[in-house]
Amino acid sequence: MTEATATDPAVPLLAVDNLRVSFRTARGTVRAVDGVSFRLGHREILGIVGESGSGKSVSLMAMMGLINDPNAVIEGSIKFQGRELIGLGAREMRRLRGGRIAMIFQDPMTALTPVYTVGRQIVEQLRLHTDLSTGAARNRAVELLEAVGIPGPKDVIDRYPHQLSGGMRQRVVIAMALSCNPALMLADEPTTALDVTVQAAILDLVRKLRKDFGSSVILVTHNMGVVAEIADKVAVMYAGRIVEHADTPTMFRTPWHPYTWGLLDSIPPISGARPRRLSSIQGAPPSLQRLPPGCSFAPRCQYRSRRCAVKPPMIGEPDHRVACVLEPGERREIVRKPAQQNDEIPS
Amino acid sequence: MSLGFTIVKRLAHMVFVMFGISVLVFLIFFATPGADPAARIAGRNASPQTVALIRKEFGLDKPLPVQYLRMMDRLVIRRDLTSYVNLGEKVVPTIFRAAPVTLSLVFGAAVIWIVFSILVGVLAAAFKDRTLDRLLMILSLIGISIPVFWLGEVVNLVSQGLLHNTWLFSWVPPLGYVPLHRDPALWFKSLVLPWFTLALAFIGIYGRVLRANIVEAMQEDYIRLARAKGLPEAQVLIRHALRCSMIAIFTLFGLDFGALVGGGALLTEVVFGLPGVGYLTYQALTNLDLPMIMATVTYASFFVVSANAMVDILYSVFDPRVRND
Numbered sequence: 170m171t172e173a174t175a176t177d178p179a180v181p182l183l184a185v186d187n188l189r190v191s192f193r194t195a196r197g198t199v200r201a202v203d204g205v206s207f208r209l210g211h212r213e214i215l216g217i218v219g220e221s222g223s224g225k226s227v228s229l230m231a232m233m234g235l236i237n238d239p240n241a242v243i244e245g246s247i248k249f250q251g252r253e254l255i256g257l258g259a260r261e262m263r264r265l266r267g268g269r270i271a272m273i274f275q276d277p278m279t280a281l282t283p284v285y286t287v288g289r290q291i292v293e294q295l296r297l298h299t300d301l302s303t304g305a306a307r308n309r310a311v312e313l314l315e316a317v318g319i320p321g322p323k324d325v326i327d328r329y330p331h332q333l334s335g336g337m338r339q340r341v342v343i344a345m346a347l348s349c350n351p352a353l354m355l356a357d358e359p360t361t362a363l364d365v366t367v368q369a370a371i372l373d374l375v376r377k378l379r380k381d382f383g384s385s386v387i388l389v390t391h392n393m394g395v396v397a398e399i400a401d402k403v404a405v406m407y408a409g410r411i412v413e414h415a416d417t418p419t420m421f422r423t424p425w426h427p428y429t430w431g432l433l434d435s436i437p438p439i440s441g442a443r444p445r446r447l448s449s450i451q452g453a454p455p456s457l458q459r460l461p462p463g464c465s466f467a468p469r470c471q472y473r474s475r476r477c478a479v480k481p482p483m484i485g486e487p488d489h490r491v492a493c494v495l496e497p498g499e500r501r502e503i504v505r506k507p508a509q510q511n512d513e514i515p516s
Numbered sequence: 517m518s519l520g521f522t523i524v525k526r527l528a529h530m531v532f533v534m535f536g537i538s539v540l541v542f543l544i545f546f547a548t549p550g551a552d553p554a555a556r557i558a559g560r561n562a563s564p565q566t567v568a569l570i571r572k573e574f575g576l577d578k579p580l581p582v583q584y585l586r587m588m589d590r591l592v593i594r595r596d597l598t599s600y601v602n603l604g605e606k607v608v609p610t611i612f613r614a615a616p617v618t619l620s621l622v623f624g625a626a627v628i629w630i631v632f633s634i635l636v637g638v639l640a641a642a643f644k645d646r647t648l649d650r651l652l653m654i655l656s657l658i659g660i661s662i663p664v665f666w667l668g669e670v671v672n673l674v675s676q677g678l679l680h681n682t683w684l685f686s687w688v689p690p691l692g693y694v695p696l697h698r699d700p701a702l703w704f705k706s707l708v709l710p711w712f713t714l715a716l717a718f719i720g721i722y723g724r725v726l727r728a729n730i731v732e733a734m735q736e737d738y739i740r741l742a743r744a745k746g747l748p749e750a751q752v753l754i755r756h757a758l759r760c761s762m763i764a765i766f767t768l769f770g771l772d773f774g775a776l777v778g779g780g781a782l783l784t785e786v787v788f789g790l791p792g793v794g795y796l797t798y799q800a801l802t803n804l805d806l807p808m809i810m811a812t813v814t815y816a817s818f819f820v821v822s823a824n825a826m827v828d829i830l831y832s833v834f835d836p837r838v839r840n841d
C-alpha cells in the first residue's frame with residue numbers, strides 16, 4: 170500500500186468547505202449544492218442520506234471533477250490530501266480520478282461498457298494509472314476480482330458485462346475502483362439497484378475494503394438502514410445542504426433535525442424498491458428554484474414557527490451539528506414523540 | 517454460444533434464404549399465369565420456331581420442379597444460359613465480367629464513406645452545438661440532397677472538360693473501367709472520382725447517424741464510469757462512445773452495401789461509363805432480356821444476402837451481446 174507522502178494525520182483526507190454548485194437553466198438558476206462543508210478522516214466511512222434531488226450525486230460529481238455541464242458554476246473548496254481540487258487542471262484531475270479517488274455508481278447493469286470484456290476494462294484503468302505491462306495488469310485484475318469475492322476470476326475476466334449478474338457487475342465496478350488503491354472511494358447508491366442478499370454482500374465488501382485497502386469511503390444512499398450498518402458518520406442532506414451531521418450512533422440515538430426524525434421513522438427494510446417519497450414525511454422535496462427564504466424544510470416541518478423564517482445556521486457541538494432553530498430542550502421533547510405521532514401525520 | 521457456431525448458423529441461414537429467393541424468382545418468371553415464358557425468353561418479334569425451340573430447351577412442357585432444377589443447373593452449375601436478345605451471349609460469364617467492376621466501385625466507395633463518416637460523426641459529436649458541428653451537419657445535409665446522377669455529371673464536366681487541362685484534374689483518365697490486374701494505378705485513378713461521387717450521400721447519412729448515436733452514447737452510464745476511471749476525453753469518445761455507436765452503423769452498412777453491390781450503384785455506373793452489374797441489369801430490363809434478368813436478379817440477391825450475412829457475422833464480432841441466446 171503506497172500512501173501518499175502528503176498523509177499527515179492532522180490534515181483530514183478530504184475537507185469540503187462551503188461547496189456550492191449551481192446550474193444556469195432556462196427557468197433560472199438551480200442551486201443543487203448550497204454550502205456543503207464536512208471533513209473526512211482517514212479510513213472513515215461517511216454516509217450521506219437524503220431524498221431524491223437533495224444534491225448528493227452532484228456533490229460527489231463535484232469532488233470527482235466530473236461536472237462538465239457548461240452551465241455549471243462550482244464554488245467553495247474541496248481539499249483532498251491538502252490539495253485544492255476546485256480549479257485543478259484537467260490533466261491533474263484526471264490523474265487523481267480513478268487513481269487516488271475512485272467512484273462507483275448506482276446502476277451496475279449499465280455501468281460497464283457493453284462491448285469489452287470486464288478484464289479489458291480493468292486493465293484499461295490499471296494501464297492508465299500504473300506502469301504495469303498488459304500481462305501484469307491482467308494478473309492484477311484477476312487478483313482484484315478475487316479480492317471482491319468473484320468466484321472463478323480467471324474465467325470471469327474474459328466475460329462480457331451482459332454475461333454477469335447485477336451483483337457480479339457491481340463487484341467488477343468495485344474491483345475497478347480498487348485497482349489503483351484509492352485513498353478515497355465515492356459510492357453513489359451502490360446497493361440501491363441490487364436485491365437484498367446482494368446488497369448485504371456489497372456492504373460487507375465496502376467494509377472489507379476499508380480494512381484491507383485503507384480507503385475512506387463516502388457512501389450516498391436513501392436508506393438510513395444502510396447507513397446504520399456501515400457508516401462511521403452521517404450527513405443528512407436536504408435541498409442542497411447538510412442539515413445534520415454527526416457520528417452514526419449519535420445520529421441514531423439523539424437526532425436533532427425534524428427531517429432526520431422523518432428519515433429515521435421511514436427506515437425501509439433494507440430490501441425493496443427505494444421510495445421516491447418518504448412516507449413519514451409529508452409533502453414532496455421542494456423545487457430548488459422556489460426554495461422558501463428561511464429554512465428549506467419549513468413547508469414540510471410540523472415544528473416550524475416564526476423563528477424559521479430566517480435561514481437557520483449550523484449550530485451544535487463539533488461532533489454533532491444541525492441546521493435547525495429548535496432549542497436543545499425542544500428537541501429532546503419532540504424526539505420521544507414520533508412513535509405516538511405517526512398516526513396523525515397524513516400520508 | 518461460440519462465435520464459430522454463430523457463423524455456421526448464419527451461413528446456413530444464408531443458403532436457405534438464397535434457395536427461397538431463387539424459387540421465388542423462378543416462379544415469378546415461369547409460373548405467372550397467362551404469360552408464356554418461352555415467348556418472353558425469346559424476346560420481341562421472335563419467330564414461332566425460336567419459341568418452340570426455347571420451349572424444348574427449357575423443358576417448359578415438364579412439371580415446374582423439373583423446370584426449376586433445369587434452370588438452376590444452367591444458371592449455377594453449367595452456367596451456359598444464353599441470351600436470345602443478344603444472340604448467343606452467355607449470360608453468366610457476362611455477369612462475372614461485370615461483377616469486378618461493381619465490386620471495385622462499391623468497395624472503394626464503402627471504404628471512403630466509412631472513414632469519412634466516422635470523421636464527420638466524431639468531430640461533430642466532439643464539438644456538439646458549436647460551429648464545427650453545425651457546419652458539418654449542414655454539409656452532410658447538402659451531401660445527402662445532391663442527386664448522385666447530377667453530381668456525377670458535374671464531376672465529369674469539370675474533370676473531363678472545363679478543368680481537365682489544369683494541374684487539378686489532368687491526372688483523370690478517360691471515362692471507363694480499367695481492370696485492377698491490368699494496371700493498378702490506372703484502375704485507382706479511374707475510380708477515385710466515381711468512388712467519391714457514390715460515397716458522398718452515404719458520408720452525409722452515416723455522419724449524421726453516427727453523430728446522433730455518439731451524442732446519445734455519451735449520456736450512458738458507462739461513459740460516466742469511463743470518465744471516472746480518469747480516461748482522457750478523446751479516449752472516452754473514441755474507445756467507448758464511438759465503439760458502441762458503430763454497432764448501429766453496421767446494420768445500416770449491411771443493407772446499403774448489399775443493395776449497392778446488387779445493382780444499386782446503377783446511376784454511378786452509367787454516368788462514369790462503368791460496365792457493372794447495375795448497368796447490365798438496366799440494359800437487360802430495357803431489352804426485356806429474360807435470361808439476363810433472371811441471372812442478374814439471382815446474382816443480385818446472392819450478393820445482397822451474402823453481404824448481409826457477412827455483416828451479421830462481423831456484427832457478432834463487434835457486439836458480444838448478440839452472440840448469446
Ligand SMILES: Nc1ncnc2c1ncn2[C@@H]1O[C@H](COP(=O)(O)OP(=O)(O)OP(=O)(O)O)[C@@H](O)[C@H]1O
Pocket residue numbers: 192194199200201219220221222223224225226227228238391457
Ligand atoms: N446538469 C444539470 N442541470 C440542471 N440541474 C441539474 C443538473 N444536474 C443536477 N441538477 C439538479 O440538481 C439537483 C440535485 O441533483 P442530484 O442528482 O445531486 O440529486 P440526488 O440527491 O443525487 O438525488 P437522487 O437520490 O435522485 O440521486 C436536482 O434537482 C437536479 O435536477
Ligand code: SF4
Pocket residue numbers: 426427428464465466467468470471472473474476477481492493494495
Ligand atoms: S428550522 Fe424550523 S422549519 Fe426548519 S426544521 Fe427546524 S423547526 Fe423545522
Ligand SMILES: [Mg+2]
Pocket residue numbers: 225226227357
Ligand atoms: Mg443521485
